[in-house]
Amino acid sequence: MSAALDAPATPHDAVDMTLTDLPTPVPQEAFRQQGAFLYLAQFLPAHVTAQLIAGTRAVWGMVNRNYLPGHKQGGSVSRHVIDQLAPAIAELYRSPQLIHWLEQLCGERLLPSPVDDPHAYALYFYTEPGDHIGWHYDTSYYEGRRYTLLLGILDESSCRLEYRLHTRGAATPVVTGAVQIPPGGLVFFDGDQLHHRITPLRAGEQRVSLTFEYVTNPHMRPLRRFISNMKDAVAYFGFRQVFSQLRAKRQKPQ
Numbered sequence: 001m002s003a004a005l006d007a008p009a010t011p012h013d014a015v016d017m018t019l020t021d022l023p024t025p026v027p028q029e030a031f032r033q034q035g036a037f038l039y040l041a042q043f044l045p046a047h048v049t050a051q052l053i054a055g056t057r058a059v060w061g062m063v064n065r066n067y068l069p070g071h072k073q074g075g076s077v078s079r080h081v082i083d084q085l086a087p088a089i090a091e092l093y094r095s096p097q098l099i100h101w102l103e104q105l106c107g108e109r110l111l112p113s114p115v116d117d118p119h120a121y122a123l124y125f126y127t128e129p130g131d132h133i134g135w136h137y138d139t140s141y142y143e144g145r146r147y148t149l150l151l152g153i154l155d156e157s158s159c160r161l162e163y164r165l166h167t168r169g170a171a172t173p174v175v176t177g178a179v180q181i182p183p184g185g186l187v188f189f190d191g192d193q194l195h196h197r198i199t200p201l202r203a204g205e206q207r208v209s210l211t212f213e214y215v216t217n218p219h220m221r222p223l224r225r226f227i228s229n230m231k232d233a234v235a236y237f238g239f240r241q242v243f244s245q246l247r248a249k250r251q252k253p254q
Contacts, residue, residue, distance in 0.1 A: 019097045026104040035165045036190035043186035055086030064238040072133040075125035078118035093121045110214040126207040132200040138191025141224040144217025146191045152181035157205035164195040
């Protein structure tokens with residue numbers, strides 16, 4: 001690590017100094033033509049990816065395993081655990097330079113998800129045979145759009161992200177595809193537009209990915225918040241990770 005990174009003026013300075021090699025020009029036209037979807041096999045610099053891998057190792061013991069018959073099987077770690085054990089991941093999520101690059105890509109102002117959203121940044125672990133997630137959209141319960149940035153962390157697997165583009169518009173034919181996201185690779189998409197799944201893990205394999213969720217409007221109606229929290233508790237992070245943070249927020253002195 002360079003001397004500049006050993007003593008940054010602020011955490012954001014340290015992160016942004018590592019992001020000087022983001023792809024330019026920003027591939028806006030490819031993102032638009034593919035219905036708000038982009039895949040890049042190489043995105044993050046190698047030393048940034050190494051920091052993310054170190055953060056993943058730090059939270060490995062906190063993985064919440066979940067199983068929904070016919071839909072998903074795997075492990076997850078929410079932003080609340082990441083904040084405690086792998087803060088470098090949280091700093092990358094808030095990087096002004098990264099957010100600006102993504103805004104150029106999608107053409108919208110992007111905001112971090114609210115602090116009580118466990119999905120704002122999260123790690124997903126495929127470590128046991130059969131781990132997968134079936135076809136779905138990253139549905140936004142927010143008033144605005146929610147964009148997903150999916151980063152490859154570890155991939156010693158045959159898993160593929162399979163996707164269908166243009167499924168919600170009659171004007172453009174549906175396009176199907178599949179990609180493997182290597183460490184440091186990127187997939188960025190509008191969660192309500194991309195129909196996608198992760199194919200099942202085979203014995204002796206492992207795969208870990210990181211997602212960042214950004215929104216165009218952070219407001220969520222109370223009923224939708226309840227539905228979102230229940231989905232996160234049952235399907236991803238467990239009731240302890242989701243609701244202990246909410247209790248702490250309510251008990252905090254005003």
